[in-house]
Amino acid sequence: MEYKFSDRVSNLKPSAIREIFKYAADPAVISLSAGNPSPDAFPAKEIAEISARVLAENPISVLQYSVTEGYTPLRNHLKEYMKKNHDTGNENDDILITTGAQQIMDLCTKALVNEGEVVICEAPSFIGSLNTFRSYNAKLVGVTVESDGMNMDELEEKLKQNPNAKLIYTIPNFQNPSGVTMSLAKRKKLYTLAKQYGVLILEDNPYGDLRYSGEYLPTIKSMDTDGIVIYAGSFSKVISPGMRVAYTIAPKPIFQKLVVCKQGNDVHTNIWSQVVCDEFITKYDFNAHLDKLRAIYTKKASFCMELLDRYCAPAITYNRIDGGLFIWCDLPQDVDMPAFCKEAVLNKVCVVPGNAFLTDETEECHSFRINFSTPTDEQLEKGIKILGDLANK
Amino acid sequence: MEYKFSDRVSNLKPSAIREIFKYAADPAVISLSAGNPSPDAFPAKEIAEISARVLAENPISVLQYSVTEGYTPLRNHLKEYMKKNHDTGNENDDILITTGAQQIMDLCTKALVNEGEVVICEAPSFIGSLNTFRSYNAKLVGVTVESDGMNMDELEEKLKQNPNAKLIYTIPNFQNPSGVTMSLAKRKKLYTLAKQYGVLILEDNPYGDLRYSGEYLPTIKSMDTDGIVIYAGSFSKVISPGMRVAYTIAPKPIFQKLVVCKQGNDVHTNIWSQVVCDEFITKYDFNAHLDKLRAIYTKKASFCMELLDRYCAPAITYNRIDGGLFIWCDLPQDVDMPAFCKEAVLNKVCVVPGNAFLTDETEECHSFRINFSTPTDEQLEKGIKILGDLANK
Numbered sequence: 163m164e165y166k167f168s169d170r171v172s173n174l175k176p177s178a179i180r181e182i183f184k185y186a187a188d189p190a191v192i193s194l195s196a197g198n199p200s201p202d203a204f205p206a207k208e209i210a211e212i213s214a215r216v217l218a219e220n221p222i223s224v225l226q227y228s229v230t231e232g233y234t235p236l237r238n239h240l241k242e243y244m245k246k247n248h249d250t251g252n253e254n255d256d257i258l259i260t261t262g263a264q265q266i267m268d269l270c271t272k273a274l275v276n277e278g279e280v281v282i283c284e285a286p287s288f289i290g291s292l293n294t295f296r297s298y299n300a301k302l303v304g305v306t307v308e309s310d311g312m313n314m315d316e317l318e319e320k321l322k323q324n325p326n327a328k329l330i331y332t333i334p335n336f337q338n339p340s341g342v343t344m345s346l347a348k349r350k351k352l353y354t355l356a357k358q359y360g361v362l363i364l365e366d367n368p369y370g371d372l373r374y375s376g377e378y379l380p381t382i383k384s385m386d387t388d389g390i391v392i393y394a395g396s397f398s399k400v401i402s403p404g405m406r407v408a409y410t411i412a413p414k415p416i417f418q419k420l421v422v423c424k425q426g427n428d429v430h431t432n433i434w435s436q437v438v439c440d441e442f443i444t445k446y447d448f449n450a451h452l453d454k455l456r457a458i459y460t461k462k463a464s465f466c467m468e469l470l471d472r473y474c475a476p477a478i479t480y481n482r483i484d485g486g487l488f489i490w491c492d493l494p495q496d497v498d499m500p501a502f503c504k505e506a507v508l509n510k511v512c513v514v515p516g517n518a519f520l521t522d523e524t525e526e527c528h529s530f531r532i533n534f535s536t537p538t539d540e541q542l543e544k545g546i547k548i549l550g551d552l553a554n555k
Numbered sequence: 556m557e558y559k560f561s562d563r564v565s566n567l568k569p570s571a572i573r574e575i576f577k578y579a580a581d582p583a584v585i586s587l588s589a590g591n592p593s594p595d596a597f598p599a600k601e602i603a604e605i606s607a608r609v610l611a612e613n614p615i616s617v618l619q620y621s622v623t624e625g626y627t628p629l630r631n632h633l634k635e636y637m638k639k640n641h642d643t644g645n646e647n648d649d650i651l652i653t654t655g656a657q658q659i660m661d662l663c664t665k666a667l668v669n670e671g672e673v674v675i676c677e678a679p680s681f682i683g684s685l686n687t688f689r690s691y692n693a694k695l696v697g698v699t700v701e702s703d704g705m706n707m708d709e710l711e712e713k714l715k716q717n718p719n720a721k722l723i724y725t726i727p728n729f730q731n732p733s734g735v736t737m738s739l740a741k742r743k744k745l746y747t748l749a750k751q752y753g754v755l756i757l758e759d760n761p762y763g764d765l766r767y768s769g770e771y772l773p774t775i776k777s778m779d780t781d782g783i784v785i786y787a788g789s790f791s792k793v794i795s796p797g798m799r800v801a802y803t804i805a806p807k808p809i810f811q812k813l814v815v816c817k818q819g820n821d822v823h824t825n826i827w828s829q830v831v832c833d834e835f836i837t838k839y840d841f842n843a844h845l846d847k848l849r850a851i852y853t854k855k856a857s858f859c860m861e862l863l864d865r866y867c868a869p870a871i872t873y874n875r876i877d878g879g880l881f882i883w884c885d886l887p888q889d890v891d892m893p894a895f896c897k898e899a900v901l902n903k904v905c906v907v908p909g910n911a912f913l914t915d916e917t918e919e920c921h922s923f924r925i926n927f928s929t930p931t932d933e934q935l936e937k938g939i940k941i942l943g944d945l946a947n948k
Contacts, residue, residue, distance in 0.1 A: 206618060224797055227791075264821050
């Protein structure tokens, strides 16, 4: 049998990161290529307590079918929490619980973007989201990320050139992979441009709570008086990614369409894990837990940057980060980056080649991404020393 | 802001069943409209035991990110189990764990069906799957379900008329909603026709283990020497729907494409629940558990048919069932079925109007679906008596 796949997926390939994970699976290889929370960061004891309690008291409530919109108490608590803590969401919005934030990208593309229509993305951007957009045959148009976020002149030009743009996808805080945070001025400008050109903003904020220095900036959604921003939040980086619980705050007409799409996608998100997340954020000290995570990662991030300074200068430069899990490293213009990454793997260190994060993977790129949350301090030191030795050779 | 949704979803509506659930949510209404497992059917104690154990012994393994294909031990155990017990799956197939079987329909449509291409469905068929096909702008073509499965002459005609048919969707065992089981002869004929016309079969088997009388029939997938059958299995009806764990056995090239699509959809299925399902089917007596479920439902199904005979004859006729969770009831041709269902709700009994399950909901239909697994025996008796009184009036 010769299989004929749909046009939308016939050119889809497994993500480059997945291929790299094959090397990273070798226990002799130090992986700086993942994006997993640190093993110290999981509230495992509390999850075990909550789970034991709900399974003893009302097992059917967490094992039976549930509603597509999500567990009502969790939705209500998140609405309150996001309003109170981040001024995010208003009376024209509603909240949908999803199976990880990846599903938000899927549902939004499905509901809003026809094949051939444009999604404007940061260049570089999160490869998982780019692949989701691609899986609906959307056309990706990249806008250069500067040290304070997207280049706004370039964004406006791309908006002019692409009247069939439907979404602007942005990760404003500690962007994956660049580590960049969008300035307040650019957030406002982005909102204004989106409004002016009638394009929706998809604001992806998985790392927002993981700030290690500097001041918190308002979400773009907090400026949304016109119903043009879809906000994506997630418990993956702050409770557990294995549970796959995330949420989107969206204008009600969009929310309703996302609910219908989700119904056809997976009916509802694992209700057991939804209840566990709800109990964790309401009956335990969630803010103290976030403080603990920030303490863990602040230490790891500083250590990682210290190592980069010590071992990698001057050949490797990088943007200092204020939060998140990733650091974007630049090689000199005359260095062949893919060859460097291959050489690194042969020397038992795995990083992600920067071109994997571009809307066009074949573009020339001299950067790579490293992650500091997953490796131990010993692995981090050993791995970064190897990278520095290679780069300075 | 006026929102412009994609062509594929702009005509999608919430499923008719969901609308009916709004009435069913009234505690005064007896719901015969659901499809939930009986509250007695959950292995809650065992799930609590397993969960406590894995969270104590290796919490990170169930809380961290996992791989898209699914938990490797579960995949291997399911491969063995399906081969040994159902001769289903061979060396040209692979197995993918999904977030409920609904996701299998989503991934298969995404990977295989372009907008405007045809999915051939049983008429009537499971509304959830129909809506998923619709959400990709697939064209649905229905084939009449007889008491032994699809009308095969009609199927062949539809295959001839629709050279752009990509999938034949069937629920061969205790079909939802008709309760019908496809005969062995028709399974063979279906396979032959699919092969002859170069169309893939999507075999959905959520109720296969819930047979209460008669002989087990081989799966269509067990005949698959040509790599043309995608099999969908699920733990929703035999362990817990709230956990959203299902699996598809598909020819390897299709499997690979489904994996890429799932990666963009939700990265992976809740790993905690995957581990719980794996431990339950391997470290506990899964067959004894299935026997227990069959005992519960055999009793409930017999009781329900007894009640239909007692209270509803002669106005309501129905097909006796050998398994599954649903009974398809027919009203006389001169009765206005939607009016009857509305009248039933006003009398505090909720059933699902049969046209909800048709590829064209506006077609005339004189049937409705009832479920016997969710209501208590008291509710069942009271509800069916009301239906009988109404119908015989």
